[in-house]
Amino acid sequence: MHTENEAYIVRTQRSFNRQPAMHALNAELVVKSPGSVEITFPYMAQFTQQNDYMHAGILSTILDSACGYAALSIAPEDADVLTVEFKVNLLRPGVGDTFKAIGQVVKAGKTISVADATLYSSTLGESKPVATMTATIMNVYK
Amino acid sequence: MHTENEAYIVRTQRSFNRQPAMHALNAELVVKSPGSVEITFPYMAQFTQQNDYMHAGILSTILDSACGYAALSIAPEDADVLTVEFKVNLLRPGVGDTFKAIGQVVKAGKTISVADATLYSSTLGESKPVATMTATIMNVYK
Amino acid sequence: MHTENEAYIVRTQRSFNRQPAMHALNAELVVKSPGSVEITFPYMAQFTQQNDYMHAGILSTILDSACGYAALSIAPEDADVLTVEFKVNLLRPGVGDTFKAIGQVVKAGKTISVADATLYSSTLGESKPVATMTATIMNVYK
Amino acid sequence: MHTENEAYIVRTQRSFNRQPAMHALNAELVVKSPGSVEITFPYMAQFTQQNDYMHAGILSTILDSACGYAALSIAPEDADVLTVEFKVNLLRPGVGDTFKAIGQVVKAGKTISVADATLYSSTLGESKPVATMTATIMNVYK
Numbered sequence: 378m379h380t381e382n383e384a385y386i387v388r389t390q391r392s393f394n395r396q397p398a399m400h401a402l403n404a405e406l407v408v409k410s411p412g413s414v415e416i417t418f419p420y421m422a423q424f425t426q427q428n429d430y431m432h433a434g435i436l437s438t439i440l441d442s443a444c445g446y447a448a449l450s451i452a453p454e455d456a457d458v459l460t461v462e463f464k465v466n467l468l469r470p471g472v473g474d475t476f477k478a479i480g481q482v483v484k485a486g487k488t489i490s491v492a493d494a495t496l497y498s499s500t501l502g503e504s505k506p507v508a509t510m511t512a513t514i515m516n517v518y519k
Numbered sequence: 520m521h522t523e524n525e526a527y528i529v530r531t532q533r534s535f536n537r538q539p540a541m542h543a544l545n546a547e548l549v550v551k552s553p554g555s556v557e558i559t560f561p562y563m564a565q566f567t568q569q570n571d572y573m574h575a576g577i578l579s580t581i582l583d584s585a586c587g588y589a590a591l592s593i594a595p596e597d598a599d600v601l602t603v604e605f606k607v608n609l610l611r612p613g614v615g616d617t618f619k620a621i622g623q624v625v626k627a628g629k630t631i632s633v634a635d636a637t638l639y640s641s642t643l644g645e646s647k648p649v650a651t652m653t654a655t656i657m658n659v660y661k
Numbered sequence: 662m663h664t665e666n667e668a669y670i671v672r673t674q675r676s677f678n679r680q681p682a683m684h685a686l687n688a689e690l691v692v693k694s695p696g697s698v699e700i701t702f703p704y705m706a707q708f709t710q711q712n713d714y715m716h717a718g719i720l721s722t723i724l725d726s727a728c729g730y731a732a733l734s735i736a737p738e739d740a741d742v743l744t745v746e747f748k749v750n751l752l753r754p755g756v757g758d759t760f761k762a763i764g765q766v767v768k769a770g771k772t773i774s775v776a777d778a779t780l781y782s783s784t785l786g787e788s789k790p791v792a793t794m795t796a797t798i799m800n801v802y803k
Numbered sequence: 804m805h806t807e808n809e810a811y812i813v814r815t816q817r818s819f820n821r822q823p824a825m826h827a828l829n830a831e832l833v834v835k836s837p838g839s840v841e842i843t844f845p846y847m848a849q850f851t852q853q854n855d856y857m858h859a860g861i862l863s864t865i866l867d868s869a870c871g872y873a874a875l876s877i878a879p880e881d882a883d884v885l886t887v888e889f890k891v892n893l894l895r896p897g898v899g900d901t902f903k904a905i906g907q908v909v910k911a912g913k914t915i916s917v918a919d920a921t922l923y924s925s926t927l928g929e930s931k932p933v934a935t936m937t938a939t940i941m942n943v944y945k
Contacts, residue, residue, distance in 0.1 A: 392569050393569075395569040396567070396568045396569050396574070397564060397565050397566065397567050397568075398565070398566045398567060398568060398574035398576070398577060400565075401565045401566055422539060423539050423540070423542075423543045424539065424540045424543055425538070425539050425540060426538045426539075426540060426584075427534050427535075427537040427538050432538070432540035432580050432583070432584075433579075433580075433583050433602050433605070434540070434576060434577065434578075434579040434580025434581065434582070434583045434584070435540060435576065435580055436576075437575075437576040437579045437580070437583075437607075438574050438575075438576025438577055438579070438580070439576065440576070441574070441575050441576045441579075442568075442574075442576070459609075460575050460609055461608070461609060461887070461915055461939055462606065462607060462608040462609060462888065462917075462939055463575070463606070463607055464604065464605070464606040464607075464748040464795065464890060465579075465604060465605055465606075465607075466603070466604040466767075466768075466775045466795060466797065467601075467602055467603060467604060468767070468768040468775060469768075483750075483752070483790075483793065484750075484752040484753075484790070488914065488941070489887055489941065491750045491752060491793070491888075506767075506768070509767065509775070509795065511748065511750060511793065511795055513750065513887055513888055513939060515914070515915065603745070603773055603797055604746065604775075604797055606748060606890040606937065608909075608910075608917045608937060608939065610909070610910040610917060611910075625892075625894070625932075625935065626892075626894040626895075626932070630772065630799070631745055631799060633746075633892050633894060633935070648909075648910070651909065651917070651937070653890065653892060653935065653937055655745055655746055655797060655892065657772070657773065676853050677853075679853040680851070680852045680853050680858070681848060681849050681850065681851050681852075682849070682850045682851060682852060682858035682860070682861060684849075685849045685850055706823060707823050707824070707826075707827045708823065708824045708827055709822070709823050709824060710822045710823075710824060710868075711818050711819075711821040711822050716822070716824035716864055716867070716868075717863075717864075717867050717886050717889070718824070718860060718861065718863040718864025718865065718866070718867045718868070719824060719860065719864055720860075721859075721860040721863045721864070721867075721891075722858050722859075722860025722861055722863070722864070723860065724860070725858070725859050725860045725863075726852075726858075726860070743893075744859050744893055745892070745893060746890065746891060746892040746893060747859070747890070747891055748888065748889070748890040748891075749863075749888060749889055749890075750887070750888040751885075751886055751887060751888060
């Protein structure tokens with residue numbers, strides 16, 4: 378049975394909880410399955426740009442964590458993960474009541490993995506894609 | 520004579536000042552010349568990831584603003600700018616006393632411009648490149 | 662009834678047929694539905710790199726066309742499309758008997774669209790993802 | 804004294820000469836210094852798209868080789884290089900008499916390196932930037 382006590386979930390959640398940036402953004406992680414995570418966070422006026430949209434970089438902060446934790450959830454036990462690079466496309470303004478990023482591993486390798494994430498905004502219950510990321514992630518063996 | 524009162528500088532600075540995210544990161548903008556800007560900001564523990572490095576997304580927030588304001592500084596007067604997409608490469612851990620992003624326009628077009636930015640960390644006076652961005656920016660005519 | 666004579670298919674196919682690069686790669690296009698296309702092409706030894714893999718740039722040539730024609734298939738009638746930028750991740754060596762790129766529009770806009778494509782190799786009937794692209798495409802009104 | 808017989812030049816040139824794709828594009832490599840190369844190639848009508856511009860993917864083929872050989876020229880002797888991913892921005896139409904790509908390493912690492920390349924077209928002696936690439940390259944130890 379799938380439980381929140383499984384080792385890969387505990388490990389991923391623990392690393393997430395050690396990220397001050399995720400606390401600053403009031404972000405919460407759910408590990409859905411090996412290689413797949415969701416991060417939710419609210420609209421926060423202090424992280425907007427000049428048009429009251431959430432700053433693209435702040436959205437990228439969540440997308441990067443979504444890709445990284447998707448990768449960490451299936452990384453070898455003796456490895457930590459590090460983002461090598463990412464690319465973000467902005468599809469719609471970053472407005473809404475809440476946001477959810479869904480991250481998943483596209484290809485897991487011994488050294489290099491690729492993960493994708495899509496960020497959705499939710500306004501009055503209606504959900505729309507706001508941004509996408511493709512990230513290259515490296516396993517760093519301890 | 521180059522002065523801080525030139526219209527393109529005033530306009531760029533004014534938009535920057537309206538970005539709450541830049542205030543949250545204690546960031547300061549200097550418009551160096553048409554198409555070229557610098558943004559400085561300090562290390563802030565609340566925006567780090569699990570290894571005490573500044574979160575890659577937070578660095579991207581500054582890099583995105585550096586690219587966007589470089590583009591805005593030479594955009595037509597009746598245009599605002601919007602980031603279409605960007606790509607970030609992480610070269611070194613985001614640690615240091617202070618950081619500086621240098622953004623410049625690579626190619627200005629009527630609709631689409633391309634800008635580059637490099638982020639440097641400074642530790643005890645020694646400067647090192649930490650991350651680079653290439654961004655595609657759209658002029659949105661009002 | 663869906664037929665190959667529908668206007669959007671005819672228009673997309675016609676533009677594809679005018680691309681000498683697609684002929685040079687022995688590539689064939691099938692427009693699957695509005696915003697979705699497939700391009701198939703064979704392994705060609707003359708377009709490999711030093712390890713006998715198809716060159717990443719050659720794979721990108723097909724991926725770019727897959728994204729561009731997905732976008733063209735739903736572009737306004739008075740618009741042509743132009744690639745603004747793309748990003749490619751290489752997942753596996755470009756080897757196999759034949760290749761197929763599946764391109765689809767992620768978000769269609771009046772000026773800017775975003776499309777994704779995945780390239781699969783097929784060896785003895787077994788299919789594997791080899792590379793992915795995300796592309797930003799501009800509608801250029803005539 | 805700098806000569807064409809230096810080991811890093813011989814090694815880089817030798818690998819380039821083993822790329823059939825570079826022969827197909829009539830491309831020629833010059834290793835300028837450790838971490839820096841140039842590749843020249845002519846306009847070839849058979850590799851164009853529907854507007855008689857060189858296909859963006861074909862330009863990317865040269866840019867990818869420029870980044871890869873810049874990286875190989877300073878890679879450890881027991882390592883080969885493999886492109887992990889790249890991003891291309893298209894600045895101007897790919898037209899001209901001849902093209903030159905200048906590739907250089909931005910940051911060399913033990914496992915991962917980052918390289919940049921810019922492609923210039925030359926028409927009647929006038930040179931203009933046509934496209935830029937940032938590539939992530941992996942050292943693969945034999």
